[in-house]
Amino acid sequence: MxxxxxxxxxxxxxxxxxxxxxxxxxxxxxxxxxxxxxxxxxxxxxxxxxxxxxxxxxxxxxxxxxxxxxxxxxxxxxxxxxxxxxxxxxxxxxxAESYWIDQLNNELLSPDFGILPSNGKKVMVEYSSPNTNKPLHLGHVRNNLLGYSVAELLKAGGSEVFKVNLVNDRGIHICKSMLAWEKWGNGETPESSGLKGDHLVGKYYVIFDKEYKKQIDALKLEGQTEEEAKKNAPLIKEAQAMLLAWEAHDEHVVELWRKMNGWVYAGFEVSYKNLGVDFDKFYYESNTYLLGKDTVDEGLAKGVFFKKEDGSVWIDLTADGLDQKLVLRADGTSVYITQDLGTAQMKYDDFKMDESIYVVGNEQDYHFKVLFLILDKLGKGWAKGLYHLSYGMVDLPSGKMKSREGTVVDADDLVSEMIETARQKTEALGKIADFSEAEKEALYYNIGLGALKYFLLKVDPKKRLLFDPSESIDFQGNTGPFIQYTHARIKSLLNKAAYQSAPVPADITLSATELDMIILLGKYPAEIASAAKSFSPATMANYLYEVAKLFNKFYHEVPPIVKEEDAALKQLRLDLSSVTANILKSGMRLLGITVPERM
Known part of the structure; x- marks a missing residue:
C-alpha cells in the first residue's frame, strides 16, 4: 500500500x-x-x-x-x-462519519495496513561498538536497544537497512586484560570458572587496574609524581610492550589475543540474544586501525591537511568554529580519527549507502562534528548522509543494583534483575495458574525485557534518563507491561468472540470514543514515517501508549462486547479491537518488544 x-x-x-x-x-x-x-x-x-x-x-x-x-x-x-x-x-x-467508516473498512482492516512502500534508500545503522576487555553495561544496553529500534523503524519506513557493529578489539585496554590473565589467571577459562567469557576477561581488566594502582602508590612513596608513577609503573610498560608485540604479529601474543577475544565474543553473543538485537556485519578495529593513511595522503594532495615541521599532519578547522585537529602523528602512526576516516570510506565502499547513522553517546559529539566536516572537506559526496545519533547517559537510583566490578551496571545482571522483578510482580497478580512452566518463563522474560526496552526507548534519545527497574514493570501507566497487557486483553476478547474480520455498514453510528479510535489508529503509517525520519523510537513508543490508553477507555465505556446483540455494532467494536491489537503488536515489534497473547 x-x-x-x-x-x-x-x-x-x-x-x-x-x-x-x-x-x-x-x-x-x-x-x-x-x-x-x-x-x-x-x-x-x-x-x-x-x-x-x-x-x-x-x-x-x-x-x-x-x-x-x-x-x-x-x-x-x-x-x-x-x-x-x-x-x-x-x-x-x-x-462525515461515513468517511471514517470507509477508512476503517478499506484501510485499517487491510492486511497491508502499516506496510510502507520502498523509498529506494540504503541506510546503515552502526551501533553497540563494545570493547573486548569487559562485559556490556547499562550504557551499552541503551545503545543497542536504540540502534536496533532505529534500524527496524527505518526498515518499516521503506529503507533498505544494514545493521553493523564496529568492535573495538585492539589497543592498550585489551592488552591490560591479556597481561593480567597471563600473570594471575593460572589458566582459568570460562568453562573452569563458570563465568561468561566477557565477564572472565572483565575480571582480569579489573585485576590489572588494582595491581597497577598498587605500583603507582609504591612509586609515589619513592618520591615520583602521580604522572611519573603512571608512566613508570612496570605493569603499564609491560602492557605497552605487549601492544607493540601484537602490532608486530608476535605469535604468542596474537594467539593469546585470539583466545581471549573468542571468550568475549561468545559472551557478547549471549548478551545480544538476551537483548534481542542482531547485526548484518561486524567490523573489527584490528582490521581497520591502519586504515585512513591513504585518506591523509589524499587530504595533503588536495590541500585539506597540512604538515607541521615535525612531520605531523593536521587540519585547521578554526574557520568552522572548531580547532586544529591532528590526523597523523609525527612518527607516522594513526590517531583515532585517522582510523574513523578510513573506516567510513570502507563502509561506503562495501554498502554504497545513502545515509549512515552512528549510534554513539553524547560524549563523542565533538569527535563526530570533526569527522563529518573533514570527510565533507575531502569532497566525499556521501558525507552529507552521515548522522551522529547522540544519546544521553542512563542513571539508576543509587543502591538499586551493583555490578560485579562495583562501578558499572552489568547488562546481564540488569536483564536477570528485570526478569526476576517481572516474575515477582506477575505472580503477585495470580493470573497465570494455568500456564505451563515454559509459558511462565517466556512470559517473565517478555515482560521484563519489554519493561526495560520500553522505559529506555520512550524517552527522547538526546535526554539523559533515570531508569528505575521496579517503576518500569508496572501494569498501569506509560510502561511496556501496560501495553503488553492491553494486547493480551484484546486477544482474549477476540478469542472469546470467535472474531472474524468483516466490514461494517457505512451508516452505523459511531460514539465519540469510537471515532477517536479510528482517527488515532489511522495515524499509524504516518507515525512510522515520522519516527523513522527523526530516528526516534520515543515517537513510536508514546503513540502506542496513546493507542493502548484510548482502547482501555473504549473498553470500559461500552457494554461487554461479546454480549452485544446488535450484530453491526458488535462487528464494529471487534474490528476496532482487532486493529488496535495489530498495531500494538506491530509497533512494539519495531521497538524490539514482544507482546504476549495472554498474561
Whole structure:
C-alpha cells in the first residue's frame, strides 16, 4: 500500500479546495504549502482544523470572518465536510462519519495496513561498538536497544537497512586484560570458572587496574609524581610492550589475543540474544586501525591537511568554529580519527549507502562534528548522509543494583534483575495458574525485557534518563507491561468472540470514543514515517501508549462486547479491537518488544 492514507487524501482534498476558495472568494492565489491542517483540539467540535491566518492578507478581513467564508465554501463544495465552527483564526471541520467508516473498512482492516512502500534508500545503522576487555553495561544496553529500534523503524519506513557493529578489539585496554590473565589467571577459562567469557576477561581488566594502582602508590612513596608513577609503573610498560608485540604479529601474543577475544565474543553473543538485537556485519578495529593513511595522503594532495615541521599532519578547522585537529602523528602512526576516516570510506565502499547513522553517546559529539566536516572537506559526496545519533547517559537510583566490578551496571545482571522483578510482580497478580512452566518463563522474560526496552526507548534519545527497574514493570501507566497487557486483553476478547474480520455498514453510528479510535489508529503509517525520519523510537513508543490508553477507555465505556446483540455494532467494536491489537503488536515489534497473547 503506498503511503497515501485516507487521512492524507482528505487533507489534500481540503487543501486544494481551500486554495480554490481563496481564488474564487478573494481573486487571489495562495500556495498550498501556506495552508496548514492539523488535528482539532479535544475541547472543540470537529476532527480537522485549518489555520487561516495566512489567508487574512488575501481576504482583507478578520481571522473569524475569513474562517467563516472558508468554512461555508468547504461545506458547500466537499461532500465529506458536514459542518464547521470557528475559534479565532482556526477553522474546525467536522468530517462525515461515513468517511471514517470507509477508512476503517478499506484501510485499517487491510492486511497491508502499516506496510510502507520502498523509498529506494540504503541506510546503515552502526551501533553497540563494545570493547573486548569487559562485559556490556547499562550504557551499552541503551545503545543497542536504540540502534536496533532505529534500524527496524527505518526498515518499516521503506529503507533498505544494514545493521553493523564496529568492535573495538585492539589497543592498550585489551592488552591490560591479556597481561593480567597471563600473570594471575593460572589458566582459568570460562568453562573452569563458570563465568561468561566477557565477564572472565572483565575480571582480569579489573585485576590489572588494582595491581597497577598498587605500583603507582609504591612509586609515589619513592618520591615520583602521580604522572611519573603512571608512566613508570612496570605493569603499564609491560602492557605497552605487549601492544607493540601484537602490532608486530608476535605469535604468542596474537594467539593469546585470539583466545581471549573468542571468550568475549561468545559472551557478547549471549548478551545480544538476551537483548534481542542482531547485526548484518561486524567490523573489527584490528582490521581497520591502519586504515585512513591513504585518506591523509589524499587530504595533503588536495590541500585539506597540512604538515607541521615535525612531520605531523593536521587540519585547521578554526574557520568552522572548531580547532586544529591532528590526523597523523609525527612518527607516522594513526590517531583515532585517522582510523574513523578510513573506516567510513570502507563502509561506503562495501554498502554504497545513502545515509549512515552512528549510534554513539553524547560524549563523542565533538569527535563526530570533526569527522563529518573533514570527510565533507575531502569532497566525499556521501558525507552529507552521515548522522551522529547522540544519546544521553542512563542513571539508576543509587543502591538499586551493583555490578560485579562495583562501578558499572552489568547488562546481564540488569536483564536477570528485570526478569526476576517481572516474575515477582506477575505472580503477585495470580493470573497465570494455568500456564505451563515454559509459558511462565517466556512470559517473565517478555515482560521484563519489554519493561526495560520500553522505559529506555520512550524517552527522547538526546535526554539523559533515570531508569528505575521496579517503576518500569508496572501494569498501569506509560510502561511496556501496560501495553503488553492491553494486547493480551484484546486477544482474549477476540478469542472469546470467535472474531472474524468483516466490514461494517457505512451508516452505523459511531460514539465519540469510537471515532477517536479510528482517527488515532489511522495515524499509524504516518507515525512510522515520522519516527523513522527523526530516528526516534520515543515517537513510536508514546503513540502506542496513546493507542493502548484510548482502547482501555473504549473498553470500559461500552457494554461487554461479546454480549452485544446488535450484530453491526458488535462487528464494529471487534474490528476496532482487532486493529488496535495489530498495531500494538506491530509497533512494539519495531521497538524490539514482544507482546504476549495472554498474561
Amino acid at each position: 503506498p503511503l497515501e492514507t485516507n487521512r492524507m487524501k482528505i487533507e489534500q482534498h481540503i487543501t486544494a479546495a481551500a486554495v480554490q476558495a481563496v481564488k474564487e472568494l478573494y481573486q487571489q492565489e495562495i500556495p498550498e504549502t501556506q495552508l496548514a491542517i492539523q488535528d482539532t483540539r479535544a475541547e472543540f467540535e470537529g476532527q480537522l482544523t485549518i489555520v487561516v491566518f495566512p489567508v487574512v492578507r488575501f481576504s482583507k478581513k478578520s481571522p473569524e470572518a475569513t474562517a467563516t467564508d472558508l468554512g461555508e465554501y468547504l461545506v458547500a463544495n466537499i461532500e465529506e465536510v458536514t459542518a464547521f465552527n470557528v475559534v479565532k483564526g482556526f477553522l474546525n471541520l467536522s468530517i
